[in-house]
Amino acid sequence: MIDINLKLTKKQRVLNALAGEDVDKPPVSNPTNVATVELMDYVDAPFPDACRDPELNAKLALTGHTELGFDSIAPYFSIIQESSALGCEMQWEQKDNWPTVRMGNPIWKSVSDIKIPSGFLEHSDNVAITRSINILKDEVKDDVAILGKTMGPWTLAYHVFGVEPFLLLSIDDPEETKKILRKLKEITILFGQAQIDSGADVLVVPDHATGDLVSGKYYDDFLLEIHQELVEDLKVPLILHICGRTVDRMPSIAKTGMAAFHFDSKNLPSEAMEAVGEGIRLVGNINNPETLYSKGPEDVRQEVYRALDSGVQLIAPECAIPLKTKIENLLAIPDAVNEWVSNKFQS
Amino acid sequence: MNIRPIEVIEKYGRCIELISMDPFFNDITIGLFFKEPNITVFSYSNLDGVSDRLNQIRDRIVDVSGAVSIEDSPHQATFKCGMKEGCCSAPLRFVLKEAVTKDRDLDLSKGIVCKDLRSDMMIKVNYQENSDRKIYTVSGDDNAEKPIIRYRAITNGLIKYGGFERIDNFSFRLSCNERNDKIVNLLLPLARNISATEESLAADDAAGQMTTQSLGFSAN
Amino acid sequence: MIKHEGLKEEFKYVTKPDEQEHIGGLFANGDMLMQEIAYNLITGQNDQVGILVKKALDEDYTANIVLDDGLIAGMAIVGVKFRDNIIFVPEVLISARAMKAGMEHIEPILSASGVKPIGTVIMGTVKGDLHDIGKNLCIMMLRGGGFSVHDLGVDAKPDEFIDAVMEHDAAIVGMSALLTTTMPNMGTTIEAFEDAGMREEVKIMVGGAPVTQEFADEMGADAYGANAVDCVQRAKDLATSNK
Numbered sequence: 001m002i003d004i005n006l007k008l009t010k011k012q013r014v015l016n017a018l019a020g021e022d023v024d025k026p027p028v029s030n031p032t033n034v035a036t037v038e039l040m041d042y043v044d045a046p047f048p049d050a051c052r053d054p055e056l057n058a059k060l061a062l063t064g065h066t067e068l069g070f071d072s073i074a075p076y077f078s079i080i081q082e083s084s085a086l087g088c089e090m091q092w093e094q095k096d097n098w099p100t101v102r103m104g105n106p107i108w109k110s111v112s113d114i115k116i117p118s119g120f121l122e123h124s125d126n127v128a129i130t131r132s133i134n135i136l137k138d139e140v141k142d143d144v145a146i147l148g149k150t151m152g153p154w155t156l157a158y159h160v161f162g163v164e165p166f167l168l169l170s171i172d173d174p175e176e177t178k179k180i181l182r183k184l185k186e187i188t189i190l191f192g193q194a195q196i197d198s199g200a201d202v203l204v205v206p207d208h209a210t211g212d213l214v215s216g217k218y219y220d221d222f223l224l225e226i227h228q229e230l231v232e233d234l235k236v237p238l239i240l241h242i243c244g245r246t247v248d249r250m251p252s253i254a255k256t257g258m259a260a261f262h263f264d265s266k267n268l269p270s271e272a273m274e275a276v277g278e279g280i281r282l283v284g285n286i287n288n289p290e291t292l293y294s295k296g297p298e299d300v301r302q303e304v305y306r307a308l309d310s311g312v313q314l315i316a317p318e319c320a321i322p323l324k325t326k327i328e329n330l331l332a333i334p335d336a337v338n339e340w341v342s343n344k345f346q347s
Numbered sequence: 348m349n350i351r352p353i354e355v356i357e358k359y360g361r362c363i364e365l366i367s368m369d370p371f372f373n374d375i376t377i378g379l380f381f382k383e384p385n386i387t388v389f390s391y392s393n394l395d396g397v398s399d400r401l402n403q404i405r406d407r408i409v410d411v412s413g414a415v416s417i418e419d420s421p422h423q424a425t426f427k428c429g430m431k432e433g434c435c436s437a438p439l440r441f442v443l444k445e446a447v448t449k450d451r452d453l454d455l456s457k458g459i460v461c462k463d464l465r466s467d468m469m470i471k472v473n474y475q476e477n478s479d480r481k482i483y484t485v486s487g488d489d490n491a492e493k494p495i496i497r498y499r500a501i502t503n504g505l506i507k508y509g510g511f512e513r514i515d516n517f518s519f520r521l522s523c524n525e526r527n528d529k530i531v532n533l534l535l536p537l538a539r540n541i542s543a544t545e546e547s548l549a550a551d552d553a554a555g556q557m558t559t560q561s562l563g564f565s566a567n
Numbered sequence: 568m569i570k571h572e573g574l575k576e577e578f579k580y581v582t583k584p585d586e587q588e589h590i591g592g593l594f595a596n597g598d599m600l601m602q603e604i605a606y607n608l609i610t611g612q613n614d615q616v617g618i619l620v621k622k623a624l625d626e627d628y629t630a631n632i633v634l635d636d637g638l639i640a641g642m643a644i645v646g647v648k649f650r651d652n653i654i655f656v657p658e659v660l661i662s663a664r665a666m667k668a669g670m671e672h673i674e675p676i677l678s679a680s681g682v683k684p685i686g687t688v689i690m691g692t693v694k695g696d697l698h699d700i701g702k703n704l705c706i707m708m709l710r711g712g713g714f715s716v717h718d719l720g721v722d723a724k725p726d727e728f729i730d731a732v733m734e735h736d737a738a739i740v741g742m743s744a745l746l747t748t749t750m751p752n753m754g755t756t757i758e759a760f761e762d763a764g765m766r767e768e769v770k771i772m773v774g775g776a777p778v779t780q781e782f783a784d785e786m787g788a789d790a791y792g793a794n795a796v797d798c799v800q801r802a803k804d805l806a807t808s809n810k
Contacts, residue, residue, distance in 0.1 A: 104720065170657055213656045214655050214656065
């Protein structure tokens with residue numbers, strides 16, 4: 001519920017929304033990246049260095065709050081840090097492109113190969129995140145919500161086994177697949193906890209069992225129970241992120257006990273709200289390639305309104321924004337939320 | 348330069364186009380902003396020499412597009428029409444890319460001509476004044492199986508990328524009814540194969556996007 | 568006509584009239600063994616496909632008949648089901664693996680028959696692109712179609728294509744891209760062949776989800792393959808035009 005008389009810090013706003021409690025206005029959040037090439041120049045922290053150096057990382061992450069007016073900051077821009085620390089072959093790319101894992105050369109073949117390397121948390125690509133969270137915590141104290149991120153076991157499996165081999169295994173030997181997911185879950189917990197210990201208030205858990213590749217039944221068979229266990233293991237609000245068309249699996253996602261589900265624009269806000277019912281809050285779902293990247297502030301405003309009118313509790317871009325997104329479109333998001341609240345609640 | 352993003356937008360208007368990495372200057376990001384009547388070349392980078400580089404780009408924009416420098420206003424230009432209601436802003440995406448990333452001499456000494464890609468024709472665009480209208484017409488040396496179809500397609504491409512006004516199937520004019528051979532000359536190579544230009548634009552747009560395809564999490 | 572009960576059920580997923588006609592036509596001769604192969608391919612039973620293909624060959628079915636009426640016909644239904652979201656990638660992968668199991672018996676016959684391969688193809692996903700599911704399907708189909716294929720894998724640079732053409736004396740290059748950002752590297756590779764003075768020596772075909780005929784024309788490719796089955800036909804056309 002919205003109570004405009006409340007006086008909340010940005011952090012309180014985010015945490016209240018995730019808990020289903022009253023807020024002064026819906027928070028504007030970034031479970032996924034909102035850094036852009038312009039912001040990289042602004043603070044002199046370009047990719048890929050900003051992904052690998054904690055101080056550059058913190059400088060860039062902070063701009064989400066100082067320059068864009070979001071209620072949260074998120075230092076983990078991509079999805080590959082811990083996979084690099086596990087020893088995956090990496091393609092770090094350049095300033096205007098995303099680092100990726102070379103899944104064509106996977107590091108593991110079976111459950112017996114899964115080992116967390118000694119010094120995993122001390123690997124520089126993990127420290128880039130945990131140390132950045134320390135820096136950000138010193139900077140923002142309790143004013144702004146810090147969102148950590150830890151890859152779920154399905155995404156980790158893609159990275160360490162390769163997409164095709166893992167999907168083949170999932171249909172050939174579901175039991176072995178489940179064992180793999182359980183072992184990889186330990187990495188999710190280890191890295192997630194390290195970020196909580198560093199000061200993260202919330203954890204985003206991307207786990208890409210997307211409708212592009214697997215059916216909704218796969219979510220029930222392989223991930224629902226594991227996601228329920230993550231809620232027990234990681235004692236901060238969790239935001240699950242799955243890209244693509246996910247309405248068919250949202251009723252199950254609503255049973256995980258996670259605080260919120262970050263959903264993609266391929267799902268209408270109204271149908272998503274109906275699918276999850278009262279089970280979980282929703283974060284999203286402003287379209288990236290067509291709206292935030294290609295159109296203007298007025299189109300952004302319309303999508304924000306559509307989400308808010310449907311009852312979406314936290315507003316965010318649907319996924320990591322394109323690195324060339326124009327800043328004026330990002331500024332339009334909190335402006336639109338403020339305007340919506342003003343129109344609805346103030347005469 | 349410590350000017351904040353919200354101040355940049357207030358001062359210079361909306362960002363029309365970004366070049367994410369200037370290949371000739373330390374990979375800085377170059378933005379082209381528009382607030383009537385001016386376009387402004389801007390970068391958030393604070394490296395030494397940025398201002399000179401932005402001036403250089405502004406001068407290149409003037410060279411390739413027929414824009415006019417604004418005296419005493421570094422990094423800024425406009426068009427003769429004053430760019431009322433965004434006039435002459437449609438091709439700026441291509442103008443910026445040309446000015447920042449390419450080093451060509453867009454020679455007009457032979458008129459506005461270029462070789463067609465889909466036939467052996469030389470395409471030319473002629474200018475004439477008719478009453479008070481300043482009209483450009485597409486034609487060529489007819490060295491193709493169905494030249495009329497090519498002229499029509501190229502006219503469509505020029506109108507699309509220039510934001511021009513159609514006069515007929517082969518003729519158009521600028522919305523502000525000014526003469527600007529440079530901008531037509533810049534757009535002609537792009538207009539001769541719209542699908543290839545669109546593919547190139549789509550490739551530019553797709554860079555830096557995170558999708559299930561780019562992550563490798565899709566079979567499509 | 569389809570007599571196999573399981574295959575009849577699978578065929579119900581083909582709902583478009585033109586596809587019903589085309590795919591139905593692949594089973595027109597009503598041969599039960601071929602339909603058994605197709606059904607087992609669709610359901611991903613790779614061991615069974617291997618056994619049945621061997622049985623067919625032992626019963627003097629020609630390798631080409633088994634390939635066309637059994638394996639390729641089964642894959643056609645898989646393609647429709649995948650497109651229509653009835654099955655997802657894991658199911659496609661096990662069908663592709665079953666196809667490969669059948670091909671292991673067919674390929675040696677095609678190459679041991681004393682008939683030279685129709686041609687040699689160098690296949691790869693272009694620089695910067697890490698996708699290979701489509702490319703791998705094309706390679707299987709090409710080998711089954713009588714081509715000798717050398718796979719460069721993913722993220723293949725122009726020089727790798729050129730080196731492979733020279734090493735294997737290949738006349739056809741096939742490039743795949745699944746990202747619009749990597750598609751332009753097809754043009755870069757073709758230019759590299761031009762720079763190396765080798766463009767006249769090879770025929771170049773391209774494919775991949777975002778690739779179109781128009782793009783292929785603009786890049787200067789000789790052919791465009793819309794899917795794995797089309798890829799084989801294009802390669803056969805190019806091989807014929809090479810002679």
